[in-house]
Amino acid sequence: SIEETSATMEEMSASIKQTAENAREANKLAQNTKGIAESGSTVMGDTITAMDEINKSSSKIANISNVIEEIAFQTNLLALNAAVEAARAGEHGKGFAVVASEIRNLAQRASQSAKEITGLIEDSSEKTGRGVQLAQELSKKLDDIGISVKKVADLMDEVAAAAGEQASGINQVNSAITQIDQxxxxxxxxxxxxxxxxxxxxxxxxxxxxxxxxxxxxxxxxVERESRPRIAAAKKIARPSASRETARTSAHASARGGEMSMTSVASGEKTNGGFEEF
Structure with missing residues (x-):
């Protein structure tokens, strides 16, 4: 019936409105997710920049370590030369020989430490480079997520707009059904x-x-009342007339009978006369 159809249309309108509201909420969530992804991408960009700076600093430290190692090597040579000169000096160069030996030991330790620092810096630079690569990939993924979320948000906008149009159309249909019902x-x-x-x-x-x-x-x-006396009078008049007519008919028949008798006699006489003549 029209009332059931109207109720169904109202339910559909409410459902579509709820769908539009859900689409708008999903759009808000998508926008928030997009913002988070963009923020994450920005953070990753900053992280990549920081790692690049760390890598550059590590390179500088490695260069400094190389300089220290070179200085330690030169110091070691100087200590060796000092030890040779102290040996030549004999008793007067023994104290200088001890100092030269200590300087040589310090130079060797500095050279060893510089080598270790260089190794650590190289390992740190390698890991930092790997971290930069991963951060770049993650930043790209976050950018892709932001693009996908933007597409989802646009689709949600279209869904919300379509749901709004459907709700408006159903409201118009419901209004028309109401008018039809009225x-x-x-x-x-x-x-x-x-x-x-x-x-x-x-x-x-x-x-x-x-x-x-x-x-x-x-x-x-x-009419019947008025015609009854006339009919009775007509019957009375008709009865004597009928008697007189009957008598008249009987007399006429008798007269014709007599004439016929006389005619027959006359005919008989003529016949007899004829026979007699024959």
């Missing part, structure tokens, strides 16, 4: 009024027919 109810009222008028007209027509039949019966009765 028109149907008005038509039903008019039909009821027409039916009542028809019944009233039928009752009036029946009453008129009853009145007409009553007038016909009275008219026929009055």
């Amino acid at each position: 028109a149907t109810q008005q038509n039903a009222s008019l039909v009821e009024e027409t039916s009542a008028s028809a019944e009233e007209l039928a009752a009036q027509a029946k009453e008129l027919l009853n009145l007409i039949s009553f007038f016909k019966v009275d008219e026929e009765t009055s």
Whole structure:
């Protein structure tokens, strides 16, 4: 029925409105996710920049370590030369020989430490480079996530807009159904009024027919009353006339019988006479 259809359309409208609201909420979440992804991408960019700076600093430290190692090597050579010169000096160069030996030991330790620092810096630079590469890949993934989230947000906008249009269309259809329902109810009222008028007209027509039949019966009765004396008088007049007509018919028949008898006699005489002549 129209009421059930209207109720169904209202339910559909409410469902579509809820879908549009959910789409808008999903759009907000997508926008937030997009913002987070963009923030993460920015952080990763900053991290990559920091790692690049660390890598550059490590390279500088490695260069400094190389310089220290070179200085240690030169110091070691100087200590060796000092030890040789102290040996040449004999007893006067023993103290200088001890100092030269200590300087040589320090130079060797500095050279060893510089080598270790260089190794650590190289390992740190390698790991930093790997971290920079991973950070760049992660930044690219975050950029891709941001692009995908933007597409999802755009689709959610389209879904929300389409749901809004559908809800508007269903509201228009529901309004039209309501108007049709009102028109149907008005038509039903008019039909009821027409039916009542028809019944009233039928009752009036029946009453008129009853009145007409009553007038016909009275008219026929009055005609019969007026015609009865005339019919009786006509019957009385017709009876003597019929008696006289019967007598007249009998006399005429008797006269014709006599004539026939005389004719027969005359004929017989003529016949007998004939026979006699023969």
